[in-house]
Amino acid sequence: MTIPMQFSPEVATALANGTPVVALESTIITHGMPYPQNVETARKVETVVRDGGATPATIAVLSGVLHIGLTDSELETLAQAKDVAKLSRADIAACLATGGTGATTVAATMIAADQAGIRVFATGGIGGVHRGAETTFDISADLHELAQTPVTVVAAGPKAILDVPKTLEVLETLGVPVITFKQNDIPAFWSRSSDLPSPLRMDNAADIAKAQIMRGELGLPGGQLVANPIPVADEIPQDTLAPIIQQALDEAEAQKIAAKSVTPFLLQRIFELTDGASLTANIALVMNNAVLATEIAVEFTRNAA
Numbered sequence: 001m002t003i004p005m006q007f008s009p010e011v012a013t014a015l016a017n018g019t020p021v022v023a024l025e026s027t028i029i030t031h032g033m034p035y036p037q038n039v040e041t042a043r044k045v046e047t048v049v050r051d052g053g054a055t056p057a058t059i060a061v062l063s064g065v066l067h068i069g070l071t072d073s074e075l076e077t078l079a080q081a082k083d084v085a086k087l088s089r090a091d092i093a094a095c096l097a098t099g100g101t102g103a104t105t106v107a108a109t110m111i112a113a114d115q116a117g118i119r120v121f122a123t124g125g126i127g128g129v130h131r132g133a134e135t136t137f138d139i140s141a142d143l144h145e146l147a148q149t150p151v152t153v154v155a156a157g158p159k160a161i162l163d164v165p166k167t168l169e170v171l172e173t174l175g176v177p178v179i180t181f182k183q184n185d186i187p188a189f190w191s192r193s194s195d196l197p198s199p200l201r202m203d204n205a206a207d208i209a210k211a212q213i214m215r216g217e218l219g220l221p222g223g224q225l226v227a228n229p230i231p232v233a234d235e236i237p238q239d240t241l242a243p244i245i246q247q248a249l250d251e252a253e254a255q256k257i258a259a260k261s262v263t264p265f266l267l268q269r270i271f272e273l274t275d276g277a278s279l280t281a282n283i284a285l286v287m288n289n290a291v292l293a294t295e296i297a298v299e300f301t302r303n304a305a
Contacts, residue, residue: 003115004096008069011057015117018304020054020297023113023121023151026103028286029058029075030084031264032124033279039079041283043072045122045290052294059112061087064099068116078103086260088141106153107145110223119212119300120152122293124286125159125189126225128167130262131249138262139170147174151223152212154293156230156285157187157194160238161245161266164194172199177215177224179208181292187229190281191238198227205292209299228292234284236277244273 007015014021024045029038046056057069060078067074078084085102087095089111095102104112106126113121127140146153158167168186171178180186180198188194202208212224229235248269257265270278 003066004064005066005068005115007116008057008067008071010055011069011116014055018301020294020301021057021118021120022049022054022290022293022297023109023116023118024049024056024058024290025106025109025121025123026058026060026078027086027105028124029060029079030081030103031086032267032282035079037279037283039076041286042075042079044283045286048287048290049122049294052291052298054294054297057113057116057118059104059109061085061092061095061100061102061104063101064096066096066112066115068112068118089145090141106142106155107140110145110149110151110153113151114149118151120154120293120297122154122286122290124155124282124289125157126153126155127263128158128162128164129170131161131163133163133166136258138259143167143170143174143176146171146176146225147222149223150212150216150221152208152226152293152296153223154226154228154289154296156189156289157227158189159263160189160191160194160241161249161263161270164188165196168196168199171225174222175220176222177211178227179211179224180227181208181229183229187227188238189285190230190236190241190278192229192232192235193238195238205295206299208296209303213300213303226292226296228285228289230281230285231288234281234288236274236281241270241274244270247273
């Protein structure tokens with residue numbers, strides 16, 4: 001049995017020519033933003049990657065086929081689709097085997113990117129240790145994926161709805177490099193700072209690419225997390241967000257929302273409680289991450305030449 005995998009013409013050409021490619025997830029389209037902002041943002045992110053000299057590869061499973069890169073019509077169809085599965089390591093194979101349609105999380109996107117030979121992936125924020133995980137054991141598969149799949153992930157840090165200190169502790173335990181771009185403290189998604197010191201800091205894309213290449217030379221498994229702070233003009237200060245996040249968390253607990261439903265619920269409630277400001281910030285940080293991921297992809301290609 002072979003993997004039912006299909007490359008868009010644009011991505012197939014780029015990979016054949018050895019030019020830079022940046023992977024992009026699809027849960028941000030199906031579970032992270034409402035229509036039509038989701039498809040508009042997806043197209044803008046792809047344009048950012050192209051403008052930076054790389055090819056975007058938005059990844060999703062459509063009717064049992066793993067798509068590495070979506071055509072414009074496929075992107076539009078996915079953006080309007082209902083009841084799309086949210087795929088992670090545990091269920092991507094089942095979705096493919098049964099002919100399903102699903103959007104890829106960070107973990108599933110990393111798996112697909114690695115299968116396709118793509119080394120860099122731009123997203124919004126990673127999943128991690130949820131608040132209260134000491135009783136719920138709710139920890140995202142993204143963390144273990146970073147420890148075993150050799151893809152560099154550019155994000156605006158762990159999502160602010162998470163227990164960020166515990167998330168960083170698990171990443172350290174798993175041996176995942178956490179590199180903050182151009183600052184000494186970890187960003188917290190919508191906010192530039194979590195007030196937590198970053199394990200590593202790098203100030204240019206070349207060093208980030210070389211660090212991943214060196215991990216391979218040392219025989220170390222896994223990728224690396226690049227924490228890229230949201231631009232100053234677009235951030236929502238941590239003091240403003242903290243009570244809003246707590247209200248959303250309290251509502252989720254009261255409604256007994258759990259597992260994969262937690263993050264979409266929280267993001268929607270925070271969107272409502274911030275009068276849409278969280279979505280504006282989310283779009284800005286995704287664009288910003290795509291810029292840096294493209295620079296890193298270009299450096300990977302330069303070092304491979």
